Amino acid sequence: MHSLKDLKDYLNTPLTIGDRDIPNRMVLAPMAGLGHAPFRQLVTEFGGFGLLFTGMCSAKAVPTENPKVSHVFTWRPEELHHTVCQIFGADPESMARAARRIEDEGFFGVDLNFGCSVAAICKKGAGAALLKTPERAVDIVSAVREAVSCPVMVKYRTGWANDPKFAVAMGQAFEKAGADALTFHPRVAPDRRSRRPDWEIIGKVTRAVDIPVFGNGNLFLAEDGIRMVSTTGCDGLSLGRMAVAKPWIFAQWSHGFEPGPDIYHTTALRMADLLSLYHEDFFAVKMFKKLAPYFCANFKFSQSILKQLMKADTMDGIRENLDRLLSDPPETLSAPNINLFV
Numbered sequence: 001m002h003s004l005k006d007l008k009d010y011l012n013t014p015l016t017i018g019d020r021d022i023p024n025r026m027v028l029a030p031m032a033g034l035g036h037a038p039f040r041q042l043v044t045e046f047g048g049f050g051l052l053f054t055g056m057c058s059a060k061a062v063p064t065e066n067p068k069v070s071h072v073f074t075w076r077p078e079e080l081h082h083t084v085c086q087i088f089g090a091d092p093e094s095m096a097r098a099a100r101r102i103e104d105e106g107f108f109g110v111d112l113n114f115g116c117s118v119a120a121i122c123k124k125g126a127g128a129a130l131l132k133t134p135e136r137a138v139d140i141v142s143a144v145r146e147a148v149s150c151p152v153m154v155k156y157r158t159g160w161a162n163d164p165k166f167a168v169a170m171g172q173a174f175e176k177a178g179a180d181a182l183t184f185h186p187r188v189a190p191d192r193r194s195r196r197p198d199w200e201i202i203g204k205v206t207r208a209v210d211i212p213v214f215g216n217g218n219l220f221l222a223e224d225g226i227r228m229v230s231t232t233g234c235d236g237l238s239l240g241r242m243a244v245a246k247p248w249i250f251a252q253w254s255h256g257f258e259p260g261p262d263i264y265h266t267t268a269l270r271m272a273d274l275l276s277l278y279h280e281d282f283f284a285v286k287m288f289k290k291l292a293p294y295f296c297a298n299f300k301f302s303q304s305i306l307k308q309l310m311k312a313d314t315m316d317g318i319r320e321n322l323d324r325l326l327s328d329p330p331e332t333l334s335a336p337n338i339n340l341f342v
Ligand SMILES: Cc1cc2nc3c(=O)[nH]c(=O)nc-3n(C[C@H](O)[C@H](O)[C@H](O)COP(=O)(O)O)c2cc1C
Pocket: 029, 030, 031, 032, 033, 034, 054, 055, 056, 086, 113, 115, 116, 155, 185, 193, 216, 217, 218, 219, 238, 239, 240, 241, 242, 342
């Protein structure tokens, strides 16, 4: 693969996950606090993706969670067919129970979080902590597999030591336990994205299993996508932070969508309007401020624009700031200012 056209053809090649097909191999990675329903709606309006993932939901909470109240375990009915709900938890029974609810609600599938290295999650034995207790991680996959017939996916990272053999063995064990696809993020816990991911291990995992593997980590430019596919042979691409910076990136890589100079202004305003539609003003402001650093990472004067944008306590204030700062398109960078990719 060498060109944007090659990347586009690859992304638009259908992929089978379990007993279901998706028309496109580019997916939104799960991101707590960012990949919520209003953001997913914004991405859906641009299109060009195969699947969208929710942020991680607590398996303990999911069986009784009220989607009308929850900010995390909530969705639009029309997105269910292309949305995967991610859960975290430490024991097979609660993960299986949560998976059953997710299947009953009609999601495309369920994703198991074996990658989060945040202390609060690992302390409970969940997320990446499960890579310290591999048998338990595999038991969780088996229990979830037995509980549901929808696609079961696993997102995991290299482990707690830089040992590609461990990552490969885990991928094979997850496949054997019934996982239908893997998303692999080649970083060692507890590194939270400061060092470069080692893409070579994505290739090793991909070659070692027969189920699809989505490569994840530092996909910023289309050239990165081309390089990840050509050097690893992965079956799909999973994008996190760059999708927040450019919610049209799926449409751009997959459909050749060409953003005009006003894209930053119109997209940020649409995000603001969607947040206002879903949430009360105070909460919408809070959510907008979480997304803003990624979005501002596109600009040459990112820090200064971000600082000015954040000076608002209401969504009307945010909208006024957006009009003032972005209606004359600011100078952009060819690659994002990753200092803002918190
Ligand atoms: C704010 C934030 C929240 C995240 N939350 C989750 C999560 O809930 N579950 C998960 O598996 N990964 C989570 N991640 C990790 C991403 O899915 C992804 O692996 C990581 O950002 C690297 O991909 P990227 O370079 O494309 O951003 C999160 C990342 C960020 C930046």
